[in-house]
Amino acid sequence: MMGGMRRPLLLAIGMLTAAAASARLASAEEGLVRVPGGTFRMGSSTGEPDERPVHAVRLQPFQLQRTEVTQAAYARCVRAGACRPARRYPGLSKPGLPVVGVTWHDARAYCTWRGMRLPTEAEWERAARGIDGRRYPWGDKLECKRANFGNFLGAGPCAAHNPGRVLPPGSRPEGLSPTGAQDMAGNVWEWVEDTYSAYLRAEKAAPGARRVVRGGSCCSYFAMPTTTNRLSFPPGYRDRDLGFRCAREWGRIDSPGSAP
DSSP states (O other): OHHHHHHHHHHHHHHHHHHHHHHHHHHHHHOEEEEOOEEEEESOSSSOGGGOSOEEEEEOOEEEESSOOBHHHHHHHHHTTSSOOOOOOTTOOOTTSBOOSOOHHHHHHHHHHTTOBOOOHHHHHHHHHTTTTOSBTTBSSOOGGGSBOOOBTTBSTTTTTSOSSOOOTTSOGGGOOTTSOSOSSBSSEEEEEEEOOOTTOOOOOOTTOOEEEESOOTTOOSSOOOSSOOEEEOTTOOOTTEEOOOEEEOSOOOSSOOOO
C-alpha cells in the first residue's frame, strides 16, 4: 500500500523538479535587466548628423533582455507556430548564437509571443549608455577587447583582436553597459521598434518605412559601435549580423532622475 502511494508521490516530485528546472532555464534565457524611469540625454553633438541634436527624453521604467535572443530561443517560437524560420547562413546555425536572418516583423512576432515587445530606440540607448552620456557602453574610450566588432574579412581596427563573425551572447563581459546589458556594442545589429526619421521631427510613417537598428556588429567597421549610432533598413530586410532583443514595461516613474 505504502509502495503504491510512493510511486505517484515520486512522479509528482519529479514533475515539479522538471517544471522548476524548466522555469529556471526560461528565466535565465529571459535574463531581464531593470532600467529605472526618468529623463536622460539622447543623441550626440559629435556623431553623425542623424544623431543630432542632443535632446532630453523621459522614459517610463522598463525591462530589457540582458542579451540578444538566441537561435535556440527563437526555434521554440518557430515550433510553436508563432514565428517564421530565420534565414540560415553557412557556419552560423548554432543554438547558442544570436538568431540572425530575421526581419523586423519576425523580431516583433517573437517578442509578442514572449509577452514582450521590441524596445523603442530611446529605451535601447538608455540601456546602453546609462545617464552619464558615455560614448560606448563601458565608457568613452574605444577598446577592441570590450566588444565583438571591427573586423570585416580580416580588415578593420579590431581585426587583430576579434574574429569577424558572430559570437555567443555575453562573450565580451568587459563591455557590460551601466544597466547590466551585454553586447550593446557589436556582435549583431539589433532591430528596435521605431521608424527611422530625424530627431524632434514629427513625421507620419509611410507603409514599409525603414526601421532603426542599433549597436553595430561583429563584421563591419564603417560605423563604430557607439551608444548613439543609428542605422536603418526596410522592415523586410535580413542579414547574417542582424538580430534583436526584447523589452517590456516595469512599474512607473517615481522621481524625475534615476541611477543606471
